[in-house]
Amino acid sequence: MITIKNLHASIDGKEILKGLNLEVPAGQVHAIMGPNGAGKSTLASVLAGREDYEVTDGTVDFDGVDLLELSTEDRAREGMFLAFQYPVEIPGVSNVNFLRTALNEIREYKGQEAISAKDFMAMVREKSAIVELDAKLASRAVNEGFSGGEKKRNEIFQMAMLEPKLAILDETDSGLDIDALRIVANGVNKLRSEKNATIVITHYQRLLDYIVPDVVHVLYNGRIVKSGPKELALELEEKGYDWIKAEQEAK
């Protein structure tokens, strides 16, 4: 689904990603863990196309297209979805209006007709159930006055509505209590299929109890330095990152 080779990216002249390689095939969930400042959120931002970051080297193949050539909105229209660590509030714009606009822009890009109001509302009902999101939240302004948990659930609801090929969950577990975590994770699991892929960025092993990854990667100092099965996450939880750091310094 996505193949990242030798990716270098910097912000304000400071290099954050220093030759990152990563491949996530369709149908899989990959977790990216790592200490603070390793470049996890930078990776999410660079892939989504945030303009503050400059890509200085490397390639990203996204299901056959050169991702780095695409504008931010076209990446989204090609099926890239970022669940934000801090979802943004847009006062006065209802969630449904926001999503209908997004959905129709994506459909237009794909040469499909705009969705009818009736089909759209049916879809809202169906998808909001996935994350146990109150239908009332769907008609409220985007994230305005939402609790932390509601914001995160709303991200997964949007993901369900837009049906992306690749979803990147950027610390979706941060600030969630255990019930909200379970609901969000269940939502993500229900959306897993053979045709899509998920990258889960997290600090904590806890989330991976619920969203079980196929592969766990350790991001350190702008590179993936270690990859392994889900047990790697447990090892990290137990031992922390010092041994990884030591290993790297030894090289």
Place this chain on the structure above:
Amino acid sequence: MGYTENELAKDLENQEYKFGFVTNIESDKAPKGLNEGIIRFISAKKEEPEWLLDFRLKAFALWKEMTEPEWAHVHYEKPDFQDITYYSAPKQTKKYESWDDVDPEMKETMAKLGISMEEQQRLTGVAVDFVMDSVSVATSFKSKLAELGIVFCSFSEAVKEHPELVRKYMGTVVPMTDNFYAALNSAVFTDGSFCYIPSGVRCPMELSTYFRINEGGTGQFERTLVVADQGAYVSYLEGCTAPQRDENQLHAAVVELIALDDAEIKYSTVQNWYPGDKEGKGGIYNFVTKRGLCERNAKISWTQVETGSAVTWKYPSCVLKGDNSIGEFYSVAVTNNYQQADTGTKMIHLGKNTKSTIISKGISAGKSQNSYRGLVQIHKNADNARNFSQCDSLLMTDECGAHTFPYIECKNSSAKIEHEATTSKIGEDQIFYCLQRGISEEKAISLIVNGYCKEVLNQLPMEFAVEAQKLLAISLEGSVG
């Protein structure tokens, strides 16, 4: 609602000021300049009665003694009042008897403005009065309204047909001494709209006036007078456009609303006068005095969407004279490039239990300056008066300015006054969030801005709201920086 996502996209392609065309219609003009002779000329052209000529001459005498106000937060080259043509009328041999008689060029102008009257008549049920330069060209639906006793016609016609009403109410809310521009208007006004709703009648359709400045070098000075008799209701719409010209043109209107006991007037404006080009050249100077008077239990609601004009100086106000009367002001003012707006309202509480609400949303882009100026005045007999004001400013760039000048004068200790204000910058984060969901930047801005203005847009009648949304998007196209 029949949301306009696709239409909006189409309109955005054509983002330049789209009403900048000039219609080639021969016009009948007065020579440039202002003196008693010109005023007599205008009055004679309009075959006015003696009392009205006297009114004009008195206003002119007063105006000559007045100085142009300088307190507003705007900077502009003062108009040369001797270099303006005060009367310009599309040449016509007779007053149109029916729509079929209207000059085809004129019909085309209206069609370009999106107000083909045939369409209007068939589809929307909005009665329209069209004022080009100085003269009211056509009024639709007149006979239908007449059955209910509603008078809706040009100001000149009202002077001829209903002189007792005009004489009784004209100048009672905005006296000629009120301010410099009101005095000027009182001296030289050429036409405008007049509306009278008889006691107990609910006007069954929106009444609408479109103002258009066509001729170069002319000023437009129209007067609008709306009287809702006891228990009457009317919703009134006003739209304005002008051609693109390098010079600054002056628009100094006076609007007076009178809501008698238990009456209600809703007055909505979408102001889209030519704002000047990107370098700030040309554009309309929009110096307008709008005020409404509420008697007992009456209500006046002003809603305005201001996107045009190089300089705007405008404070639609309510005098809450009667007990239990209500005044409302909902405003969106957008400035881009070098536009300047100093706009707001005055709520004058005289009666007991009077209530007022002010919702003002300013949006500044480019190098523009946008000011809210408001006065809430509670007089000593206004027991239990209440006011709620909310003034929000949204900044689109680092070079624009937003200013708020709220004044409160309270002489009654039972009053309750609330004022809330916020200033925010349109967030790159918000835009990135929209882009990441596949929404284009133009649409993202339009969504965010429309969301920000929602409380005001919701006050507009449906067709107007759609038009206003498009206008906002067009005015702000490419303006985030």
